[in-house]
Amino acid sequence: MKRILILALAQALVLASLTAPAVVGLSIDVRRLLPNGDEAGTLAAIISAGSIAALVANPLFGWLADATRRRRTLLVAGAAGGFAGCTALLWAPCIGMLTVAWISAQVGYNMCFGAINGLVSAQLAPADRTRAAGVLSAVTVLGALPGLAAAAVFANHRSLMVLAVPAAALVAIPLIASRLPGESASATRRSRLHVPIxxxxxxxxxxxxxxxxxxxxxxxxxxxxxxxxxxxxxxxxxxxxxxxxxxxxxxxxxxxxxxxxxxxxxxxxxxxxxxxxxxxxxxxxxxxxxxxxxxxxxxxxxxxxxxxxxxxxxxxxxxxxxxxxxxxxxxxxxxxxxxxxxxxxxxxxxxxxxxxxxxxxxxxxxxxxxxxxxxxxxxxxxxxxxxxxxxxxxxxxxxxxx
The missing domain is CATH 1.20.1250.20 (MFS general substrate transporter like domains)
Structure with a gap:
């Protein structure tokens, strides 16, 4: 159960990293870049683009994590990619680049989700499936709280609002990955590179x-x-x-x-x-x-x-x-x-x-x-x-x- 709690912490950090940009940060950036335009429509389009990216990236990276057995590596890489995407939000010079930055953040953090999904099930006893599912289901709500808190505490500091939690995740997730058991790449990795429909x-x-x-x-x-x-x-x-x-x-x-x-x-x-x-x-x-x-x-x-x-x-x-x-x-x-x-x-x-x-x-x-x-x-x-x-x-x- 300790491993599940560690992975739940990682999932909470990933969720929190996406919360502040989604709830407040993007709205501020759209208004900054489009002061006299269709702010609501533009914001909706950017969020929709990020959602589509997440819809594809989550199962895609889950499949890649399964196929390569490099789940810990993908977990750390996703935290770095998500942080890079959130950082790019702050300096996006136009709406197009802002959209690309948000998609990048979604792809990076959904790489983390894909790795976590594989790591949760590895060595999970049947008797612990429902317990683990309950913990991770609760985290889907609780994970948003640190991001909302960051938005409230750093309301007058846009950079801190957007990057405080992603920076914490960038530091914490490699430490979490180091506490997890390693996985050796399968000798039949190439034969596993198929979609197991x-x-x-x-x-x-x-x-x-x-x-x-x-x-x-x-x-x-x-x-x-x-x-x-x-x-x-x-x-x-x-x-x-x-x-x-x-x-x-x-x-x-x-x-x-x-x-x-x-x-x-x-x-x-x-x-x-x-x-x-x-x-x-x-x-x-x-x-x-x-x-x-x-x-x-x-x-x-x-x-x-x-x-x-x-x-x-x-x-x-x-x-x-x-x-x-x-x-x-x-x-x-x-x-x-x-x-x-x-x-x-x-x-x-x-x-x-x-x-x-x-x-x-x-x-x-x-x-x-x-x-x-x-x-x-x-x-x-x-x-x-x-x-x-x-x-x-x-x-x-x-x-x-x-």
């Missing part, structure tokens, strides 16, 4: 990816229109609605961490991942529907906390299920694909949520946002229904041969 095409792994995507989609879509729901349904002023949205976001985050840690630190971790996933999806459907039907803001907040706990449970269970469905030798690629679902869902969520807002579908409500929450329960229920038909890794692959 058969190992990631099982129904069990497909279920894990689908569930992760649906859960991440609900997480991203669930609060997109919360401000409008508060103002339209309960006729609150903007300041009161903003305060409640902030509280709801905090409660959801606490629920995610709490749900993940509760499984990791208690006997709940011995429950089969499929069962945990079913519990998480069921609770998420309940919390999502309750938000859609909430008669008061208090009920909405309680339902948001329930949904957060369910998301933490679902994240933990889906990662544990994916790890049990993957050979350790190909875990970097497989978990990279799982992480890609997290990246893709927020990109789709705004468009999907907007399409699901259907005023009048709930006769006793004046807003259409309740319909969005209710309709979001459909893909959650479909994933839950697929759990009984998923099969473990030893079952026949979804493709017979590659």
């Amino acid at each position: 058969r190992t990631i095409a099982t129904s069990a792994f497909g279920l894990a990816v689908a569930a992760r995507f649906v859960i991440a989609l609900e997480l991203a879509a669930g609060l997109i229109f919360a401000l409008y729901l508060f103002t339209d349904r309960w006729h609150l002023g903007t300041s009161a609605a903003v305060r409640l949205v902030s509280i709801a976001t905090l409660l959801g985050a606490v629920g995610i961490v709490g749900g993940s840690c509760a499984i990791s630190l208690t006997r709940l971790r011995v429950i089969a991942p499929r069962v945990l996933l079913g519990i998480g999806l069921g609770a998420l459907a309940l919390g999502t529907a309750a938000r859609g039907l909430a008669p008061t803001p208090t009920v909405f907040l309680v339902a948001t906390f329930i949904a957060g706990c369910a998301i933490g449970t679902g994240f933990t269970a889906s990662r544990s299920l994916a790890q049990s469905a993957l050979p350790a030798a190909d875990s970097g690629l497989g978990l990279g694909v799982l992480n890609a679902a997290n990246t893709l869902a927020p990109a789709i969520a705004p468009l999907l949520a907007g399409a699901l807002v259907m005023p009048g579908i709930i006769p006793w409500q004046t807003d259409g946002y309740g319909a969005m929450y209710l309709l979001l329960t459909i893909p959650i229920a479909l994933c839950a229904a697929a759990i009984p038909i998923s099969r473990p890794r030893r079952s026949r692959s979804l493709v017979s041969a590659i």
Whole structure:
């Protein structure tokens, strides 16, 4: 478990390194370079470009880490590349170079993620899969906190705001890598330089990816229109609605961490991942529907906390299920694909949520946002229904041969 905690620290440092530039740094740089232009549209385009880079880089470097057995090397190289990209953000002379710098930072830090995914599964006992999954799921939320703290503390010092955490990661990650057991390059490395489609095409792994995507989609879509729901349904002023949205976001985050840690630190971790996933999806459907039907803001907040706990449970269970469905030798690629679902869902969520807002579908409500929450329960229920038909890794692959 000590090795998992060390890797969780590395993952937290990587996440934190991306947080301050994404939340504040890029906004400042876009305004600096484009004072009288379409700042919002330009910022959205840059962030989207970085997300696409992350979507490709995470599984790509996971596959490379698996194939070369140089996971520690890639971990350190990724920290250096990410730091270089963040440094380039500070001196980008134009929007084009700013975009290239942000893509470089995303590629570098996703190299770290690919290496971490492989290192987590190496020598991981089956009994520890769910515990490790819970720790790493909690880190997905907690890891953002140092970056947010750096943005707040160094608000008047742009360089420190952007580089404080990446610099810490640049120093700490090589030390972390030195504490990890080494890996010798395989004698058959050349023969392994192929994409192991058969190992990631099982129904069990497909279920894990689908569930992760649906859960991440609900997480991203669930609060997109919360401000409008508060103002339209309960006729609150903007300041009161903003305060409640902030509280709801905090409660959801606490629920995610709490749900993940509760499984990791208690006997709940011995429950089969499929069962945990079913519990998480069921609770998420309940919390999502309750938000859609909430008669008061208090009920909405309680339902948001329930949904957060369910998301933490679902994240933990889906990662544990994916790890049990993957050979350790190909875990970097497989978990990279799982992480890609997290990246893709927020990109789709705004468009999907907007399409699901259907005023009048709930006769006793004046807003259409309740319909969005209710309709979001459909893909959650479909994933839950697929759990009984998923099969473990030893079952026949979804493709017979590659």
